[in-house]
Amino acid sequence: MKRAIFLLCAFLAAGLAAMPAIAGDEDHDPVSSSRRSDARRGEATVQILRSVAVTKTANLNFGALFASARASTVRVRTNGARVCGPGLNCLGTASAGAFAIAGIPGESVSVSIDDPTVTLSDGASHAMPVTLSVSARHLTLAGGNATVRIGGLLKVAANQPAGVYSGQYSISVHYQ
Amino acid sequence: MSQPGSTRLLLRLAMLTLLVSTASSAWAANPHNRPAIDEIRSISFGVIAASSASGTATLSPSGSLTCMGIRCLGGASPGLFAITGAKDYVVAILLSPARLRTARGATLDVQLTPSQNIMVLRPGNAKNAFSVGGALTVSSNQAEGSYEGSYLVSVEYQ
Numbered sequence: 001m002k003r004a005i006f007l008l009c010a011f012l013a014a015g016l017a018a019m020p021a022i023a024g025d026e027d028h029d030p031v032s033s034s035r036r037s038d039a040r041r042g043e044a045t046v047q048i049l050r051s052v053a054v055t056k057t058a059n060l061n062f063g064a065l066f067a068s069a070r071a072s073t074v075r076v077r078t079n080g081a082r083v084c085g086p087g088l089n090c091l092g093t094a095s096a097g098a099f100a101i102a103g104i105p106g107e108s109v110s111v112s113i114d115d116p117t118v119t120l121s122d123g124a125s126h127a128m129p130v131t132l133s134v135s136a137r138h139l140t141l142a143g144g145n146a147t148v149r150i151g152g153l154l155k156v157a158a159n160q161p162a163g164v165y166s167g168q169y170s171i172s173v174h175y176q
Numbered sequence: 177m178s179q180p181g182s183t184r185l186l187l188r189l190a191m192l193t194l195l196v197s198t199a200s201s202a203w204a205a206n207p208h209n210r211p212a213i214d215e216i217r218s219i220s221f222g223v224i225a226a227s228s229a230s231g232t233a234t235l236s237p238s239g240s241l242t243c244m245g246i247r248c249l250g251g252a253s254p255g256l257f258a259i260t261g262a263k264d265y266v267v268a269i270l271l272s273p274a275r276l277r278t279a280r281g282a283t284l285d286v287q288l289t290p291s292q293n294i295m296v297l298r299p300g301n302a303k304n305a306f307s308v309g310g311a312l313t314v315s316s317n318q319a320e321g322s323y324e325g326s327y328l329v330s331v332e333y334q
Contacts, residue, residue: 044324045220045323051227
């Protein structure tokens with residue numbers, strides 16, 4: 001019996017000896033002052049989608065004209081219809097310029113003509129200015145696709161020299 | 177029926193020993209309420225349209241997104257974490273970089289920034305929140321896809 005009491009007392013003493021250290025450590029660990037840490041892994045995500053693609057599908061074409069002694073204009077609307085000004089004879093087929101836009105389905109894009117005034121040249125120092133217009137400045141890519149059309153107003157000088165006149169323009173398309 | 181004095185003492189000691197043992201076990205289950213981190217929300221840069229040019233997207237810990245050279249289409253949100261622990265702990269917050277990957281193996285690197293580098297924990301068991309922003313660089317013609325990855329968030333304290 002005495003031996004059992006001694007063992008219990010020893011166990012009790014060991015337990016009580018541990019208590020002050022725990023009771024005195026209400027917030028911080030007093031045993032070690034070395035730097036410690038906790039760590040977790042955080043998640044990060046991003047969705048990358050394809051850029052918008054623009055492809056020319058038709059040239060802006062004013063057709064053939066017979067110039068006159070009077071300055072005039074020819075307009076090609078964005079729907080392709082041509083309006084000849086007074087004194088001009090318009091022949092052949094006219095067409096609006098067209099671009100196919102492909103991108104993210106359902107996203108909206110803005111369309112702008114980089115320089116809305118271009119000059120057509122016959123390569124022999126004769127020129128004709130064109131003011132361009134766009135069918136829509138904002139489009140939604142339904143199904144990921146849309147078409148934008150370009151019209152223009154061509155100024156024809158009096159007695160404009162005969163020839164084949166051509167020039168270039170560019171458009172920019174951006175997601176909104 | 178009376179018990180001998182030595183037997184009563186033995187029983188009392190046994191009960192006291194049991195109490196001490198139980199108290200020690202409770203402390204061991206929650207040793208010292210040390211700072212611990214929990215992720216509340218992952219960081220997302222949302223949807224970005226790649227282009228033929230490279231660019232960067234920078235998301236501040238407060239949630240403002242700045243995109244240079246690329247088109248950001250929305251859906252970005254900073255990461256959010258909470259530290260719990262005993263009051264008055266001073267903790268340092270450290271973040272590793274992250275490498276995001278698609279299932280096809282394309283990668284994007286992200287540098288992460290916490291809303292604060294040092295934090296003094298508030299009293300009680302309050303969640304001490306901090307947010308995480310970051311910057312990612314999108315290369316020209318970056319491959320399409322859903323990029324995912326992880327980074328290490330650690331708190332150091334004494």
